[in-house]
Amino acid sequence: MSSPAPSRSATSASRAATSASRAATSASRAATLGDVASEAGVSLATASRVLNGSRPVAHEYRRRVEEAAERLGYIANLSAQTTARGTSPVVALLVADIADPYFGQLAAGVTRAAESAGLITTIAITDRDAERELSLVRTLRGQRPRGIILATSRDTSVDPSALARELEAATAHGARIVTLGAGVAGSQVVPIDNLAGAEALGTAVAELGYRDAVIIAAREGVRTSDDRIAGFSAGFEAGGGAAPRVVRAGITRDAGYEAAATLLEAGLEPGTLLFGVSDVVAIGALSAVRDAGLVPGDDIAIAGFDDIAAGRDIVPGITTVSVPLEALGAQALEAAISDDWGGAAALPLEVRLRASTPRRA
Amino acid sequence: MSSPAPSRSATSASRAATSASRAATSASRAATLGDVASEAGVSLATASRVLNGSRPVAHEYRRRVEEAAERLGYIANLSAQTTARGTSPVVALLVADIADPYFGQLAAGVTRAAESAGLITTIAITDRDAERELSLVRTLRGQRPRGIILATSRDTSVDPSALARELEAATAHGARIVTLGAGVAGSQVVPIDNLAGAEALGTAVAELGYRDAVIIAAREGVRTSDDRIAGFSAGFEAGGGAAPRVVRAGITRDAGYEAAATLLEAGLEPGTLLFGVSDVVAIGALSAVRDAGLVPGDDIAIAGFDDIAAGRDIVPGITTVSVPLEALGAQALEAAISDDWGGAAALPLEVRLRASTPRRA
DNA sequence: TTGTATGCGTTATCAA
DNA sequence: TTGATAACGCATACAA
Numbered sequence: 001m002s003s004p005a006p007s008r009s010a011t012s013a014s015r016a017a018t019s020a021s022r023a024a025t026s027a028s029r030a031a032t033l034g035d036v037a038s039e040a041g042v043s044l045a046t047a048s049r050v051l052n053g054s055r056p057v058a059h060e061y062r063r064r065v066e067e068a069a070e071r072l073g074y075i076a077n078l079s080a081q082t083t084a085r086g087t088s089p090v091v092a093l094l095v096a097d098i099a100d101p102y103f104g105q106l107a108a109g110v111t112r113a114a115e116s117a118g119l120i121t122t123i124a125i126t127d128r129d130a131e132r133e134l135s136l137v138r139t140l141r142g143q144r145p146r147g148i149i150l151a152t153s154r155d156t157s158v159d160p161s162a163l164a165r166e167l168e169a170a171t172a173h174g175a176r177i178v179t180l181g182a183g184v185a186g187s188q189v190v191p192i193d194n195l196a197g198a199e200a201l202g203t204a205v206a207e208l209g210y211r212d213a214v215i216i217a218a219r220e221g222v223r224t225s226d227d228r229i230a231g232f233s234a235g236f237e238a239g240g241g242a243a244p245r246v247v248r249a250g251i252t253r254d255a256g257y258e259a260a261a262t263l264l265e266a267g268l269e270p271g272t273l274l275f276g277v278s279d280v281v282a283i284g285a286l287s288a289v290r291d292a293g294l295v296p297g298d299d300i301a302i303a304g305f306d307d308i309a310a311g312r313d314i315v316p317g318i319t320t321v322s323v324p325l326e327a328l329g330a331q332a333l334e335a336a337i338s339d340d341w342g343g344a345a346a347l348p349l350e351v352r353l354r355a356s357t358p359r360r361a
Numbered sequence: 362m363s364s365p366a367p368s369r370s371a372t373s374a375s376r377a378a379t380s381a382s383r384a385a386t387s388a389s390r391a392a393t394l395g396d397v398a399s400e401a402g403v404s405l406a407t408a409s410r411v412l413n414g415s416r417p418v419a420h421e422y423r424r425r426v427e428e429a430a431e432r433l434g435y436i437a438n439l440s441a442q443t444t445a446r447g448t449s450p451v452v453a454l455l456v457a458d459i460a461d462p463y464f465g466q467l468a469a470g471v472t473r474a475a476e477s478a479g480l481i482t483t484i485a486i487t488d489r490d491a492e493r494e495l496s497l498v499r500t501l502r503g504q505r506p507r508g509i510i511l512a513t514s515r516d517t518s519v520d521p522s523a524l525a526r527e528l529e530a531a532t533a534h535g536a537r538i539v540t541l542g543a544g545v546a547g548s549q550v551v552p553i554d555n556l557a558g559a560e561a562l563g564t565a566v567a568e569l570g571y572r573d574a575v576i577i578a579a580r581e582g583v584r585t586s587d588d589r590i591a592g593f594s595a596g597f598e599a600g601g602g603a604a605p606r607v608v609r610a611g612i613t614r615d616a617g618y619e620a621a622a623t624l625l626e627a628g629l630e631p632g633t634l635l636f637g638v639s640d641v642v643a644i645g646a647l648s649a650v651r652d653a654g655l656v657p658g659d660d661i662a663i664a665g666f667d668d669i670a671a672g673r674d675i676v677p678g679i680t681t682v683s684v685p686l687e688a689l690g691a692q693a694l695e696a697a698i699s700d701d702w703g704g705a706a707a708l709p710l711e712v713r714l715r716a717s718t719p720r721r722a
Numbered sequence: 723t724t725g726t727a728t729g730c731g732t733t734a735t736c737a738a
Numbered sequence: 739t740t741g742a743t744a745a746c747g748c749a750t751a752c753a754a
Contacts, residue, residue, distance in 0.1 A: 030505070030534040032731060043741045048733065058739065073530045078503040079449060080731035082440035083746045090483075099469035099687070101462055101671065108460035111486050115497075120504070122451075123484045125472050136476075142439040143481070144391070169434040173391040253674070287674045310462065310671040313614070313648045326460070393747060404725045409749060416750095419723065441747035444730050 031072035040068035051076065082144070087174065090120045091147040091336050092140040096128045100252070100280060101308045102325065106151050106180070109329020117337060119146065128251075130158040137166045147176040147336025151329075153251070154182040157221030178335045180328060182223035190332045190344060194224055197321040197349035198231030198305065199238075204351045205273055205303060205319070206239025209360030213244040213273040216259045216281050218251040225251060228277045228305055244275070251277065256284025264292045270299050271360060279304035279311050282318055286356065302356040317354030392433035401429035412437065443505070448535065451481045452508040452697050453501040457489045461613075461641060462669045463686065467512050467541070470690020478698060480507065489612075491519040498527045508537040508697025512690075514612070515543040518582030539696045541689060543584040551693045551705060555585055558682040558710035559592025559666065560599075565712045566634055566664060566680070567600025570721030574605040574634040577620045577642050579612040586612060589638045589666055605636070612638065617645025625653045631660050632721060640665035640672050643679055647717065663717040678715030 037047035042061050049055045050065040051074075057065075068074075082088040093110050095103040107123065114121045124140060126133040133152055140148060148170055154160075164185045167177050171186065183189030205213070213236055218225035233244050249259035256276050263274070274289070276282030282304030289296045296302050297316040304311065307322035324347050335341045398408035403422050410416045411426040412435075418426075429435075443449040454471050456464040468484065475482045485501060487494040494513055501509060509531055515521075525546045528538050532547060544550030566574070574597055579586035594605050610620035617637045624635070635650070637643030643665025650657045657663050658677040665672070668683035685708050696702045 030530075033733095034731075044732085045734085045741055045743090046739090049740090052733085054733085056739070061740085073526070073533075075499060075502045075530070077444065077505060077731050079440040079443035079505065080746090081503075081733075083438065083444050083730090083748085084732035084734080086733095086746070088440060097469070098459075098472060099462070099466045099670070101460070101465065104462065104465040105460045107484075108458070108486065111459060111484060115485065120500070121484055123468075123472060123482055124476065125469065138436060139481070141436045142442075144438060144440065165434070169391075169436070172434075253670070283674045290676065309460070309614070313644045314674060315651065315676060394749095395747075405748080406725060406727095406750075407723090410724090413749085417723070422724085438747055441730095442749080444732085444746090445748040445750085447730065447749095 030077075031074045033074070033076070035072055036065060036068045036074050039072060040064040088144050088146060089118060090122050090143055090145045091149060091333065092122045092124065092143065092145040092175075093149045094124050094126055094133060094136060094140075094152050096126050096152045097252075098123065098125055101310045102278065102280065102306055103151060105309065105325035106329045109326035109331075110149060110151075110333050111329075112326075113330040113333035117333065119333075119337065126152045128153055130155050130163075134163055134166060137163065137170065141166070141170045141173060141175070144173050145170075145175050147178060147333075149332045149336055150177070150179045150184065150187070151181075151332070153218070153225075154179070154184060154223035155221045156223055156226070157219075160184060176336050178332050180332055182227070188335045188341060188343065190328055190335055191346040192224075192323060192328065193346040193349060194227035194305075195231040196346075197323070197351070198228040199235035200231075200349070200351050201275075201303060201305070201319075201321050202232040202235025202237075202241070203239045204235075204353060205275075205301070205357055206236050206241045208353070208357055210236075210271070210273045210301060210357070211241050212269055212271065213241060213275055214263060214268070215244050215246045215275045215277065216249050216256055216285055217246055217277045219248050222251065225277045232275055249281070251281060253280045253284040256281035257288045258284075260285035260288035261292065264288065264294070264300075268300060271301070273301040273303060273357065275303045277305055279306040279308045279318065279320055282320070282356075283311065283314055286314065286318065297356045297358055301358070307352055316356045319354045319357040320352050322350045322352055391438075392435045394435070394437070396433055397426060397429045397435050400433060401425040449505050449507060450479060451483050451504055451506045452510060452694065453483045453485065453504065453506040453536075454510045455485050455487055455494060455497060455501075455513050457487055457513045459484065459486055462671045463639065463641065463667055464512060466670065466686035467690045470687035471510060471512075471694050472690075473687075474691040474694035478694070480694075480698065487513045489514055491516055491524070495524055495527060498524065498531065502527070502531045502534060502536070505534050506531075506536050508539060508694075510693045510697055511538070511540040511545065511548070512542075512693070514579070514586075515540070515545060515584035516582045517584055517587070518580075521545060537697050539693050541693055543588070549696045549702060549704065551689055551696055552707040553585075553684060553689065554707040554710060555588035555666075556592040557707075558684070558712070559589040560596035561592075561710070561712050562636075562664060562666070562680075562682050563593040563596025563598075563602070564600045565596075565714060566636075566662070566718055567597050567602045569714070569718055571597075571632070571634045571662060571718070572602050573630055573632065574602060574636055575624060575629070576605050576607045576636045576638065577610050577617055577646055578607055578638045580609050583612065586638045593636055610642070612642060614641045614645040617642035618649045619645075621646035621649035622653065625649065625655070625661075629661060632662070634662040634664060634718065636664045638666055640667040640669045640679065640681055643681070643717075644672065644675055647675065647679065658717045658719055662719070668713055677717045680715045680718040681713050683711045683713055 177187035249255040538548035610616040665681040
């Protein structure tokens with residue numbers, strides 16, 4: 001240990017020392033491409049070429065640059081790269097509420113696909129507020145993202161022109177706009193056939209013998225909600241059910257709970273079906289039914305939409321329509337980055353009949 | 362309509378025309394600060410000063426610049442700003458799995474706080490893979506984020522030095538590192554007192570009369586899991602319970618389900634308590650108990666940890682320890698951006714006794 | 723108060 | 739193949 005290092009390793013030893021002292025004072029400054037170049041004794045251009053593999057570089061130089069970069073812990077400055085290249089490796093994702101499992105699963109799909117495409121995902125939350133969405137798109141536009149994925153509620157009661165303008169501007173920046181579900185002008189859309197799915201559900205529960213249904217939905221204008229109302233009603237009536245009554249509550253678990261509780265207080269015919277326009281709503285409703293001392297399924301039936309993972313552990317199992325959230329997220333990313341995205345057929349949604357809607361005697 | 366425009370508005374009319382044609386051909390190029398400056402007839406510097414309000418600018422110029430920016434739909438290029446300023450308005454968030462409600466709630470807390478601080482959140486998923494985490498930190502480092510928040514499992518069986526080096530490098534770039542829960546070298550830590558919380562839980566259930574418990578946990582080395590095991594065991598034994606057996610499964614709902622199913626097949630004494638180290642695990646276990654034809658709570662008791670929102674609708678209610686996820690996320694963001702973050706006391710975790718652990722006769 | 727000029731870290735063009 | 743050097747879009751020190 002006290003013997004001098006063999007001369008062969010003298011160089012690397014001194015380099016290690018350099019690197020160590022660098023690390024010690026490293027709170028100072030991050031290594032730049034210039035640092036790498038001079039450390040390697042080559043020009044800036046050559047270093048750049050090695051590190052992003054654009055053009056051929058002699059083996060020796062390549063090696064020296066790579067070693068220097070390694071030694072310095074060099075990582076390219078993304079912002080500088082972006083300004084120089086004029087294109088950034090980020091996709092922006094707008095969701096209504098990331099704590100909602102629906103959007104969580106969606107985000108997982110987007111993020112996973114993005115990462116495997118070497119892209120970075122930026123996420124923003126609209127809290128279901130159209131103004132907020134607008135301002136967020138505006139902000140995100142500053143990033144010059146490769147794509148913007150809108151997984152937020154379309155609200156038909158809000159003038160879409162402001163958003164459209166903003167999105168058009170983003171398009172001018174080279175971003176590709178993708179909307180999930182109900183599309184928006186000038187965007188590619190990854191369709192979700194809420195109408196057909198809800199109709200199939202309506203038909204299925206009518207076939208089970210239900211004749212009275214109340215739909216717990218979002219305020220009028222929320223596209224997804226409205227489509228599911230329309231689809232369900234059509235299917236339900238076609239199957240012999242009465243026209244469902246619609247209660248405007250909201251699209252959260254608590255909204256579902258409150259709405260159902262209120263309905264129950266006002267008196268609800270046993271055998272009535274409560275259809276929550278999303279699983280979280282249905283789950284809330286189910287809890288309200290139980291808390292009212294009734295048996296969900298037997299006394300009051302429940303159905304939802306989405307088939308979120310969290311629903312698996314609810315008892316009774318909730319009848320719902322499965323939506324392949326992660327796959328849709330991946331599809332959205334695909335649409336956002338591929339040059340020749342021919343559009344996609346809506347992925348099939350499947351009705352899942354479970355114990356929350358037993359066959360009526 | 363066919364009459365000529367009054368001369369007063371000629372200018373603005375022609376500008377409108379210009380702007381319109383711009384919009385028409387707008388797929389071409391995004392407006393830059395230079396465009397705004399020349400449109401307003403001022404220098405680049407003046408335009409810049411107006412738009413980021415740094416220094417005083419004459420009213421007239423200010424107005425012209427603002428109007429020009431508005432007309433052109435100008436939004437500053439964030440990358441260019443970042444390279445020029447040397448600091449970026451982004452914080453990076455690393456989570457194990459964004460589809461997991463635990464991380465979803467956490468992410469919501471971080472993102473909300475970030476937005477209200479004018480920051481953009483970048484999100485990445487480690488899938489609980491330490492190597493992946495390392496490479497993600499490396500990638501994110503390229504963004505020169507203001508802060509990096511690690512909400513991923515610390516794994517004591519993995520050599521932390523590589524990650525530490527990477528984080529140190531990020532620090533050199535000016536990023537502040539924040540870890541949630543078990544800290545990592547060189548980072549600020551937003552503590553989660555898993556040990557104390559679990560101990561309180563162990564004590565509480567022992568007090569309820571439980572004497573036998575099995576802990577369903579992650580593989581050895583996952584810090585959060587290990588802490589909860591240790592804490593629970595200590596509390597349980599202190600309260601008179603037998604030393605709990607530990608089953609290594611995983612920290613997902615399915616892992617909880619499988620582990621519990623296996624345990625039940627092998628035979629489990631009635632009155633045994635199953636403690637899942639997180640609610641998702643406990644929820645899975647609860648379903649397994651039910652699927653085995655037993656009554657969760659009465660036959661086999663269940664307890665979890667986290668008090669995730671999705672647990673509210675599970676029946677029986679799951680005894681757990683509440684962790685203020687959103688608040689912790691907000692706290693983490695605070696730590697990541699404030700210059701004088703003095704550290705924080707661990708937020709109090711509270712035991713919530715529910716029907717899944719009835720008092721034993 | 724305004725404008726000029728320089729710099730930020732990269733990439734890409736053009737000679738050599 | 740390599741190296742100067744001019745962009746990229748913006749911020750800012752300095753001069754006017």
